[in-house]
Amino acid sequence: MAAVNDMEKKLAEYKCDTNEAISLKLVRFPEDVEDDGITFHPEYSHQCFGDDEIAFGYKGLHIQLYYSAGNLTTLFNVKYSSKVTDKFDCVEPDDIEGKIRDIIPAGFCCNTDDFITLLEKESKFKPFGALLHTYSVHNEEAGEDITYQIHKADVSCPGFREYHERLQTFLMWFIETASFIDVDDEKWDYFLIFEKYNKDGETLFATVGYMTVYNYYVFPDKTRPRVSQMIILPPFQGEGHGAQLLETVHRYYMTDPKVMDITAEDPSENYVRLRDFVLVKFCQSLPSFSPANLVHGFSKEMVTESQEKLKINKKHARRVYEILRLRATDMSDADHARAYRLEIKKRLVGPYKKNQRELAKMTRCLRPEEMSNQINIINLQVQHEELEKSYQELLADYKRVIERLAQA
Structure with missing residues (x-):
């Protein structure tokens, strides 16, 4: 041994x-x-x-x-x-x-x-596809503004297929559940960020990150673009490129009358925070989301206006409303804070009530000891504690978005 x-x-x-x-x-x-x-x-x-x-x-x-x-x-x-x-x-x-x-x-x-x-x-490499957006980011170390471009490409662009095969290898190292996509499917859209830089007096381009979007069919004549993969390469992270990319992608699809709404496939927590920031930026200028309307609660007008103008679905519109409502609420006022908390918890409690209804159906065919075990699983005290925890986590997420909005 x-x-x-x-x-x-x-x-x-x-x-x-x-x-x-x-x-x-x-x-x-x-x-x-x-x-x-x-x-x-x-x-x-x-x-x-x-x-x-x-x-x-x-x-x-x-x-x-x-x-x-x-x-x-x-x-x-x-x-x-x-x-x-x-x-x-x-x-x-x-x-x-x-x-x-x-x-x-x-x-x-x-x-x-x-x-x-x-x-x-x-020096011969040039960005693929059509230029959608140009923006600058100030580089403190270099003491200058760096210019970036966002392009939309597809596999018909000469050399893009081979380039994409190399680009997508980064997914395996930075997205836990990543997989390669079928580039022969024409329903894929590709959005890429490039940095412009100089080398010996020439203008060159560096790859910063990209996003893939799949266009699902919605009966009878609409599409639902779904974000599949998104990555900003590590040397460029923390500079706001993700927000620039997502905002550009949303603006691209907003102008298409055939687009129903824009969604994401299995979004990570970081992506949800990024989406919150971008969608709140868009919605804060809509009349239905004005401070005067926010105090009256989530409305059909908010759902309709955000969907028609910004291609945002009801679930995401509700989340945007809650963030903007928090920003407009004086949380130091006990009554205002309580009203906000109760409204959020009313939505959060939905899944717990669903569990109770399902339990009621189950208990009809359970033996007494089995019923006792099931009741303990969803003990009311436990529910209250979990509900409060969910509320506090959500509040922290919303506050981060509001702080980022203030900085922007």
């Missing part, structure tokens, strides 16, 4: 955290290849390396995945200080290269010199 434990300890030395081992870069200049300051790492690697996100068989494992900033030409290298087969027979290491090759498309470089040579072609 001692010998077995000793062997396990020795083999454990050949396990590496793949989130740390994988180094990603967006390379603009040849010197960037050796610049560790611009390296970033995945948040997830389980789709390649399993739920434990561990690679076995190597010491000092370093997986290089470097991309040219614009066209995303890829450099892929696997380096390590030693391999398990150097010391142990009949123990096979993980096929690192095979696992990564399943994610990245063919045509990548394995030689740094070849990759640097290809950087010279970046």
Whole structure:
């Protein structure tokens, strides 16, 4: 037994955290290849390396995945200080290269010199598709305003299919449940952000992030665009690009009379917060959401106006109303605060009441001891505590949106 434990300890030395081992870069200049300051790492690697996100068989494992900033030409290298087969027979290491090759498309470089040579072609790279929006962000470090462009593209754009294959690899590292899409389906729309920058007097473009939207059919003659995937690459996060992108996408679909409303597929908490901010920005200028109307509660006029003018569905309109109502409410006034709290909790309590109705149906066919167990599950005291917790969490989310609106 001692010998077995000793062997396990020795083999454990050949396990590496793949989130740390994988180094990603967006390379603009040849010197960037050796610049560790611009390296970033995945948040997830389980789709390649399993739920434990561990690679076995190597010491000092370093997986290089470097991309040219614009066209995303890829450099892929696997380096390590030693391999398990150097010391142990009949123990096979993980096929690192095979696992990564399943994610990245063919045509990548394995030689740094070849990759640097290809950087010279970046000047020929131009954003795909139609320009929808241009905006600037002040860069404190550079002491200047940086210009960004948002484009709408599709697979008919020459070179876009191959570019998208490289771009979507980032999803695997930064979205937990990501999957690749079928680009041959013409119902997909692609929205991309690019940064304009200068290199030796030339204007070049760097990839910042993108969003995919699928246009679902709604009987009899409408469509419902649904946001599927959205990512702002880590070097650009925290600069407001997500809000610029989502706002541009909404504005694009707002003008289409065939669009019913705009939704999202399995949105993350971060995406919901972003959507709250963008939709509140839009709705705060609508007459039905004026402070004078907010005090009278959520109305059919709010639903109709937000849907017709902004393509916002009823559920999202209600959430916008609650945020704007909070902003217009003096929460230091006990009566006003109580009125707001009761209105929000009235909506939140809906699922609990549904559980009670379902329980009433179940108890007709349950034995006494089974009925007692079910009643304990939805004990009223527990419900009140959970309801208060949900309310406080929602209040915190809403306050963050209001603070961001004030800063904007």
